Amino acid sequence: MKLYEQVATTLKDRIDLGYYHEGDKLPSVRGLSQEHGVSISTVQEAYGLLMDDGIIESRPKSGYYVLKHQAPPELPATSNPAPQPLVVAQWQKLQHMINEYGSTATTKLSLALPDTQASTLKPLTRLMSELSRNAATRVLEYEHAAGSDALRHQIARVMVDSGCRINPEEIIITSGCQEALSCSLRAVTEPGDIVVVDSPSFFGSVQAIKINGVKALEIPTSPETGISLEALEMAFEQWPIKACLLTPTNNNPLGYSMPDKNKLRLLELLNHYDIPLIEDDVYGDLSYTLPRPRTIKSFDTQGRVILCSSFSKSIAPGIRVGWIAPGHHREHIMMVKYLSSLSTPKLTQMAVAEFIAQGYYEKHLRRVRRDYQRDRDAVIGWLKRELPEGTRISYPQGGYLLWVELPDQIDSNELNQQAKQEGISIAPGTLFSASGKYKNFMRICCVNSADPALEKAIKTLGRLCKEMLTRNLLSQD
Amino acid sequence: MKLYEQVATTLKDRIDLGYYHEGDKLPSVRGLSQEHGVSISTVQEAYGLLMDDGIIESRPKSGYYVLKHQAPPELPATSNPAPQPLVVAQWQKLQHMINEYGSTATTKLSLALPDTQASTLKPLTRLMSELSRNAATRVLEYEHAAGSDALRHQIARVMVDSGCRINPEEIIITSGCQEALSCSLRAVTEPGDIVVVDSPSFFGSVQAIKINGVKALEIPTSPETGISLEALEMAFEQWPIKACLLTPTNNNPLGYSMPDKNKLRLLELLNHYDIPLIEDDVYGDLSYTLPRPRTIKSFDTQGRVILCSSFSKSIAPGIRVGWIAPGHHREHIMMVKYLSSLSTPKLTQMAVAEFIAQGYYEKHLRRVRRDYQRDRDAVIGWLKRELPEGTRISYPQGGYLLWVELPDQIDSNELNQQAKQEGISIAPGTLFSASGKYKNFMRICCVNSADPALEKAIKTLGRLCKEMLTRNLLSQD
Ligand SMILES: Cc1ncc(COP(=O)(O)O)c(C=O)c1O
Ligand SMILES: Cc1ncc(COP(=O)(O)O)c(C=O)c1O
Numbered sequence: 001m002k003l004y005e006q007v008a009t010t011l012k013d014r015i016d017l018g019y020y021h022e023g024d025k026l027p028s029v030r031g032l033s034q035e036h037g038v039s040i041s042t043v044q045e046a047y048g049l050l051m052d053d054g055i056i057e058s059r060p061k062s063g064y065y066v067l068k069h070q071a072p073p074e075l076p077a078t079s080n081p082a083p084q085p086l087v088v089a090q091w092q093k094l095q096h097m098i099n100e101y102g103s104t105a106t107t108k109l110s111l112a113l114p115d116t117q118a119s120t121l122k123p124l125t126r127l128m129s130e131l132s133r134n135a136a137t138r139v140l141e142y143e144h145a146a147g148s149d150a151l152r153h154q155i156a157r158v159m160v161d162s163g164c165r166i167n168p169e170e171i172i173i174t175s176g177c178q179e180a181l182s183c184s185l186r187a188v189t190e191p192g193d194i195v196v197v198d199s200p201s202f203f204g205s206v207q208a209i210k211i212n213g214v215k216a217l218e219i220p221t222s223p224e225t226g227i228s229l230e231a232l233e234m235a236f237e238q239w240p241i242k243a244c245l246l247t248p249t250n251n252n253p254l255g256y257s258m259p260d261k262n263k264l265r266l267l268e269l270l271n272h273y274d275i276p277l278i279e280d281d282v283y284g285d286l287s288y289t290l291p292r293p294r295t296i297k298s299f300d301t302q303g304r305v306i307l308c309s310s311f312s313k314s315i316a317p318g319i320r321v322g323w324i325a326p327g328h329h330r331e332h333i334m335m336v337k338y339l340s341s342l343s344t345p346k347l348t349q350m351a352v353a354e355f356i357a358q359g360y361y362e363k364h365l366r367r368v369r370r371d372y373q374r375d376r377d378a379v380i381g382w383l384k385r386e387l388p389e390g391t392r393i394s395y396p397q398g399g400y401l402l403w404v405e406l407p408d409q410i411d412s413n414e415l416n417q418q419a420k421q422e423g424i425s426i427a428p429g430t431l432f433s434a435s436g437k438y439k440n441f442m443r444i445c446c447v448n449s450a451d452p453a454l455e456k457a458i459k460t461l462g463r464l465c466k467e468m469l470t471r472n473l474l475s476q477d
Numbered sequence: 478m479k480l481y482e483q484v485a486t487t488l489k490d491r492i493d494l495g496y497y498h499e500g501d502k503l504p505s506v507r508g509l510s511q512e513h514g515v516s517i518s519t520v521q522e523a524y525g526l527l528m529d530d531g532i533i534e535s536r537p538k539s540g541y542y543v544l545k546h547q548a549p550p551e552l553p554a555t556s557n558p559a560p561q562p563l564v565v566a567q568w569q570k571l572q573h574m575i576n577e578y579g580s581t582a583t584t585k586l587s588l589a590l591p592d593t594q595a596s597t598l599k600p601l602t603r604l605m606s607e608l609s610r611n612a613a614t615r616v617l618e619y620e621h622a623a624g625s626d627a628l629r630h631q632i633a634r635v636m637v638d639s640g641c642r643i644n645p646e647e648i649i650i651t652s653g654c655q656e657a658l659s660c661s662l663r664a665v666t667e668p669g670d671i672v673v674v675d676s677p678s679f680f681g682s683v684q685a686i687k688i689n690g691v692k693a694l695e696i697p698t699s700p701e702t703g704i705s706l707e708a709l710e711m712a713f714e715q716w717p718i719k720a721c722l723l724t725p726t727n728n729n730p731l732g733y734s735m736p737d738k739n740k741l742r743l744l745e746l747l748n749h750y751d752i753p754l755i756e757d758d759v760y761g762d763l764s765y766t767l768p769r770p771r772t773i774k775s776f777d778t779q780g781r782v783i784l785c786s787s788f789s790k791s792i793a794p795g796i797r798v799g800w801i802a803p804g805h806h807r808e809h810i811m812m813v814k815y816l817s818s819l820s821t822p823k824l825t826q827m828a829v830a831e832f833i834a835q836g837y838y839e840k841h842l843r844r845v846r847r848d849y850q851r852d853r854d855a856v857i858g859w860l861k862r863e864l865p866e867g868t869r870i871s872y873p874q875g876g877y878l879l880w881v882e883l884p885d886q887i888d889s890n891e892l893n894q895q896a897k898q899e900g901i902s903i904a905p906g907t908l909f910s911a912s913g914k915y916k917n918f919m920r921i922c923c924v925n926s927a928d929p930a931l932e933k934a935i936k937t938l939g940r941l942c943k944e945m946l947t948r949n950l951l952s953q954d
Contacts, residue, residue, distance in 0.1 A: 091812070098623075098811065101820065113619065116614055116618055121617060122613070129605075129607075132605035132609060133602065136598075137593055138795075139602065141794065141795045142794040146575075175797075178818050178819040182818070191667070191690070204816065207816050211816050318618045318619055318824070319823075320652075320819075335684075339655070340655070341653055341818065342794075342797075343578065345822055345825055
């Protein structure tokens with residue numbers, strides 16, 4: 001253990017033991033340096049580490065403080081989806097969602113958009129600008145179908161943080177995680193097959209299942225530990241499952257990360273029943289604490305897990321750079337990707353490779369992890385205050401999405417309609433189910449809580465909910 | 478008719494009447510201005526027009542000359558594919574093709590790569606560079622699922638040149654033409670369906686058919702007028718055809734453009750049998766003469782034609798900007814595109830929109846049309862000289878691809894293997910058929926004939942072919 005790590009550990013222990021409480025000011029850098037007989041810069045590094053871990057914060061011109069975290073809210077119950085495979089519905093609702101990308105709603109809580117204004121992204125656009133100028137001819141050529149060698153190399157390096165050792169040559173670059181998921185699904189399923197998903201589940205994957213003519217079997221899922229392994233095993237016994245599609249780390253929309261022992265048990269089941277897993281890790285790098293959770297892929301020794309990810313959430317969605325670590329399905333998936341879009345644009349691949357290689361990705365992650373944790377705490381606080389009694393909220397350990405269970409009588413599609421009148425959009429719960437469940441749920445994106453519009457939007461949602469409840473009560477009389 | 482157009486017409490008539498022959502020097506600008514009593518600049522404009530039409534060329538410090546065109550070569554015969562729907566084979570061969578993108582072959586005649594070194598592309602990379610710097614936050618956001626408004630507007634303008642009047646709001650931007658084709662196919666077919674294609678046919682579409690679980694019915698196709706309408710009508714009578722997928726203008730690999738009357742008759746048949754057409758127009762803007770041929774889409778009044786295209790051939794493939802004008806299939810295709818890759822990267826869309834708006838696209842087209850026609854003539858000349866007797870060659874009126882029929886005894890897969898030893902790659906004919914036909918054909922890309930490597934490569938191919946023939950003769954003894 002390095003010296004600054006020792007200092008950090010001591011401090012952390014003191015906080016854990018209640019020696020310092022939330023909001024307390026910590027000793028000055030100078031004081032601590034004298035106490036421990038270490039240099040100023042060692043103390044600064046130790047404080048830096050604790051900030052990265054989201055344990056303390058620095059307030060300009062004042063010093064370091066123990067970070068206040070929201071007490072965990074009351075969580076929604078484990079879900080209870082339909083117990084048989086279904087053709088996915090909700091097509092019309094998705095139409096609305098597609099239009100959201102171009103909508104003029106002033107406060108778009110409906111889409112899972114990261115903070116693209118972060119100053120730590122500046123080097124990326126600078127790199128894009130420089131490469132356009134200095135490597136003009138190269139950026140105009142077709143990239144290898146599997147993607148840029150430099151980028152694949154950097155992705156393999158980044159994946160080490162999740163416990164994965166992947167040969168860069170295995171990796172296939174895609175246009176975002178959606179293309180990764182779509183190609184993987186097409187490679188391992190055929191129309192009529194059944195695929196298992198967690199529930200609630202990202203609408204992009206659920207609908208990609210539909211469009212492949214495949215049926216979705218939704219499994220009960222806990223907002224703390226993820227998919228129910230008991231229910232999953234029963235499903236494997238009962239149905240001819242062709243594949244699993246899960247987001248086990250910083251799940252969208254529920255926010256949980258499956259504990260390692262659940263991940264391992266899941267892999268055992270997959271091995272036993274010989275079923276491939278499509279693991280969506282798109283929020284994996286946005287865990288609030290380090291080291292980030294391991295992927296199921298990192299435990300896989302059989303090439304059974306197809307890992308899909310992208311930089312859409314951890315860098316920016318507009319660059320559309322994603323990837324697949326395809327395990328032993330590589331040949332088939334490569335072909336599907338090639339025939340879906342030949343190759344992925346070259347400039348953004350080159351720029352992202354440099355962004356990672358030069359250390360900017362790590363710096364950016366350090367910043368947004370902290371920001372998003374604060375955003376989570378702030379927005380949970382407002383939701384607790386503004387929304388009607390009986391509201392339950394997820395408590396993510398990474399990412400920037402909240403899953404909110406409203407009182408039974410509230411229909412979030414109606415809520416969304418009304419919110420739009422006031423320039424606000426939310427993602428209605430029914431989008432996250434194959435069968436139209438989660439009518440009284442909504443997913444909201446809580447990025448950038450420093451913008452007063454966000455708190456205002458939550459207030460508006462609270463008012464609209466309460467009005468709906470009152471109307472419902474009146475109409476029952 | 479404007480004055481300079483009159484002058485140009487007079488000159489063209491004289492050339493057509495044999496008053497000036499190929500290679501002849503034309504009157505000086507001054508002389509012509511006196512003869513016609515018009516200004517110097519009018520004559521210059523007239524000469525400019527004739528250059529754009531590929532009729533004359535200007536030689537620095539010398540004057541204007543009637544352009545020498547190769548006499549048309551002897552064309553391959555109309556194709557004669559298998560008369561029933563087939564599951565597409567040749568998968569393994571495509572694997573080789575995929576690797577070509579990253580191959581180190583020094584002279585890659587195998588891929589359909591445009592000239593990305595043209596100076597007329599400089600403004601594009603400059604725009605990309607400026608936008609990365611000046612619109613940094615915007616380029617990082619998700620683009621609308623259907624694509625950038627500005628770009629769709631510009632594409633609608635460009636499409637007017639092919640006779641199309643499209644509402645920009647209909648257009649869906651894709652990651653290249655391959656994604657356009659793939660999404661369109663997925664929207665109008667289901668596994669087990671039959672789709673009609675021309676034959677030979679671009680391997681990307683043939684294999685996209687396979688991967689959708691659809692069967693391909695190949696129709697005899699003439700290298701001058703395209704798909705046989707008689708054979709097509711018979712196929713419509715005989716089989717439950719779900720869609721047609723054709724490249725009617727500057728076809729890959731055959732180079733023909735279907736005459737307008739064939740396009741109209743084809744549309745009548747489609748209307749009569751109520752079959753949608755996926756029209757691949759990716760080489761349409763690269764016609765050597767203006768106005769460029771009309772698309773079948775431009776004659777369609779029923780929303781039956783799904784036009785797919787991209788700027789991969791007319792600007793550069795690395796930017797991956799394509800589009801669909803989806804007719805009445807819009808809703809379904811939009812959904813498939815969204816679930817395939819959500820949206821297309823933003824920066825390249827913004828840059829291409831500006832490139833067109835500022836007139837650079839037109840300038841670039843003017844230049845490459847002329848270049849590619851010269852390349853065609855040069856390479857056909859070399860092929861005639863170097864390849865064994867009995868070789869037949871297509872005579873494209875646009876684009877930069879040649880389809881070469883070698884003597885029967887030559888297997889172009891073997892030729893490709895041998896050529897690779899010498900750093901040259903070709904696209905073997907069997908890739909262009911569902912059933913492995915065209916064994917003694919190859920497609921070659923003839924861009925940049927000014928590079929001595931190209932002539933050298935043709936010489937090498939000639940030598941290898943002749944050696945193969947000799948070996949075959951010997952082994953028959
Ligand atoms: C869980 C999950 N997977 C995949 C995606 C798609 O990501 P991309 O924008 O990289 O295609 C999203 C985007 O919202 C997501 O939330
Ligand atoms: C006829 C044809 N259609 C489509 C494509 C794919 O074009 P893009 O690179 O825009 O995906 C090609 C590329 O070679 C082609 O030749």
